[in-house]
Amino acid sequence: MLLYLHFDSKTVKEPVISLTTLEKKTLINIIRGSVGAREGELFVEIEDSRASEIIEFIRSKGVEVTEIREKIAKSEDCIHCGACISICPVEVFSLNDDFRVEAEVEKCIRCGICIYVCPVKALELPSI
Amino acid sequence: MGRDAAIVKRKTIDGINERIKEGSAVVVTAEEMKEIVEEKGAEKAAEEVDVVTTGTFGAMCSSGVFFNFGHSDPPIRMQRVWLNDVEAYTGIAAVDAFLGVTQLSKSVEEYGGAHVIEEFVKGREVELRAESDGTDCYPRKEIATEITLEDVNQAEMLNPRNAYQRYKAATNSSNKVLKTYMGTLLPNFGNVTFAGTGEISPLNNDPEYRTIGLGTRIFLCGAEGYIIGAGTQHSPPFGTLMVKGNLKEMSPDYMRACVFPGYGVSMFIGIGIPIPILDAEMAKFTAVKDREIETEILDYGVPRRDRPVVRKVNYEELKSGKVEINGEEVRVSPLSSYFVARKIMEELKRRIENGEFFLSKPIERIPVRSDFKPMRQKEIVVVKNVMSEAIRISPETSVMDASRIIIDKSVNHLPVVDSEGKLRGIVTSWDIAKAVAMGRMGKVEEIMTTKVVTVHPEDPVEFAAEKLRRYDISALPVIDAKRRVLGLITSEDLSRLIVKR
Structure with missing residues (x-):
């Protein structure tokens, strides 16, 4: 936690x-x-x-x-390009079998770097 | 299928179109085709399958839209035009303009041509502003109005370079974060990024460009578009396409404005290309697998056109999400969306099956061989052209001996190297003076600086000058990939260069 x-x-x-x-x-x-x-x-x-x-x-x-409890949130705008995957220090993001980007949000440590790299601004950190 | 064997041996595009019209054409996606060929072989697959659909969805900077806005009253010859404050190119006829996706807004950050195109496609109003000197036939000098996609006469997407067959992947050996068109690259080989969809990407499924050529009808961002030739920088197997299509028929589902931090704006473009399976050779081509599609991982930490190759890699390794670099596992980000590319393949398949999309015969082939030349430019000066000789010493050298060398050779910097010539540290005349003042007369390894700022022989001199300034130092050892010292570049070397020029 x-x-x-x-x-x-x-x-x-x-x-x-x-x-x-x-x-x-x-x-x-x-x-x-x-x-x-x-x-x-x-x-x-x-x-x-x-x-x-x-x-x-x-x-x-x-x-x-x-x-x-507020972790990274991914919106409908996500195009599943995967730019976030290699950037996240705790491996929150991965591609599933359907090639969608999936987020295991409970791992998130709120560093926020993924928000910065997302090319379509589909990621957001709710304020605590 | 019950088709005549003689017809099957060599199918024609007209014949396939007939079957599309009847609703009997067999259409599969590139993913499905791999399995069919694996299971039944190329001959049998060619008999059974008529069309293979391919797809890609990636950021394609070389894209844009030609507009014709219609004439105002009194008319204006637009010499400069802005759409939502993003400038479009107007060096053509009076009310024609080309809006490129990477052009940036003058007033809004992280907003550019791609966003304006997206506003149009979503049916929103866009502010048009234009200026002119005025002529007898076009007296008006300025105009400001609001327009939508419906109001313009033409909005023709025309992309000089799309659908790259494969890309070089990117990584970063330097010690700082790089913000590039290949995404954000973490220091010290922190990650790898790549683009392209590999085995489902159009050109990889027709590597000799037998069916993909000038005049081929394609799926472009939801509309029917056309290939109008090889793209710029076309250089097989890094082939590219020039394409066009009507923006008014496009859908926001298959295109998306995007921002790469520190680089700028671009646009994800969705392209699907149907490949007619005319014979067994085409079936074999469309069975290509990711592991057969090779590329290289380049080091973007080196600020040169010819970036060093870190290693060879294939798309299967890249898509696995992890690759090994120097014995360490490095995570990989794709930058193209495989998910949307698949959606495009499926959609194109559906349209062909429903008789909504027919194939066209290319009227000219695109070259299978083409060189991608570098820019002709005045000779650029790199570090190895101006570096001076380095007087190397071993870590065991005494401070006293080092001070003598500095005086005898009248130098200020002594790189310290091990028995293999690899850089261990550096001592400067200041370090020696300080050591003497403090009575530390032992070996140089006790007083040397071990965290040394270095450059490579192929780095431009501007890069070396920038490093000297940033770290406030006066010399940099020049090292090769194995950290062996090749020479030294000093601020005197650089000032000599300026005087000579």
Whole structure:
């Protein structure tokens, strides 16, 4: 599951991710992050099966957690050219037996590069 | 089928048309034909099948539409004309203009000729604006109005180069993202892109152009179109076609404006070509398989016309979605839509079966041999023409020895190479001075820069100059594909070049 974590001026200094990993004995995949002067944000991937307890733990450390369910969306405009296939870092896109481009959206990490390369602007990331 | 054996041996296009009229013609898609020939052999397949339909749907930049807008009152000789702010070419008669698909809008980003053509086909209004100096016979100097496809006299799609038989695939060895007409190419061989539909693509199914020629009736973006000759840059087996068709009869289902980031606008064009199976040879041709269609993966990381070949590859490998480059698996993106190309094959098959589409006999063949010449231009200067000798040293050289070499040879840069001559690093006179000042008098490998910016011998000097500027350095080792140092190009070499010119 993909989470968006928002750290405020206090929590931004705390090693919350390491704490979670050690305490919960779980692996956390950091997708993307940024740290500012008074706050920070992280996109992380956590184990699906233990999502609720991990989220609860992170929240208990004072970090705001948003579950990201909004993944890449492909519209009817798609012409199935496949430009997105080799660009996606997590292999969301593939051609099916019918030669249509299929998207396994649950894999999406919201990097957005496919939106940029799609020649017919058929891809969109709903805002979170 | 119960046909007379003598007729079957050599069919004619007229004979096939007769059967299309009767509704008895046997029409199959190129995909189906592969199986039929595999199962029954070419002789038998030729007896049974009358027509094979082929298809392609890819971005074809060399496309556009000739318009005749009709005359205004008072009349104007349009010297410049814009359709939705996209300029069309008007160096012809008063109200004729050619709108190319790649022409960009002056005011709207990521909008161009292809989008305007799409608006027309979808029945939308387009703003026409024109200017003129005015003449006695055409006194009007400007006009602005709204038009639709119905309002114009002619809207003839005329594409100088379509239906490329096969393409070179693309990859990128450089360390930055490249935005090209072959899509976005990720650094360090991050991906491969290719175009064309391989074994179902029209020209691959008639590689000697026996039935595809000037006058062949084709499916063009949903309309009936014609081949009007070989396309520009026609160079078998990289053959191309020049085609035309009436825009007013076209359907948005088989054409689409597109944008390649950092490159510009183009248009996906849908082409289907029926291939009459006149004899066993034609049956054999139409049985061609992706694995028999070979091409090359080129390195777009090298900014030259003749890009280095990374490896040979066939369409079966490309379509598998993964190819191997330097021992690593690299993901592949097709840029043509196999899905829409198949839809076109099926649609063309349906039209022929229903007696809505008849074949035509080409009145002239297109050349099976043709050269694609490079542009004649003033000699371009490449790095190897101006590079200077590189004084190479080994990593074990002492800092003291290196400083002596710099003074004796009066150079500023010493490429550091291993026993095979491969680049390991570089030391500059500044590195040496710094090392001496800090008392680091060991081996050069302890003080050298290991991340070295380099160029290749065939790179244009402009490319080398750009690298010197971008990285704010004064010399670049020139290396070959195996990273062996061939020479050095310095800012002095480049300034000498300018003085000489």
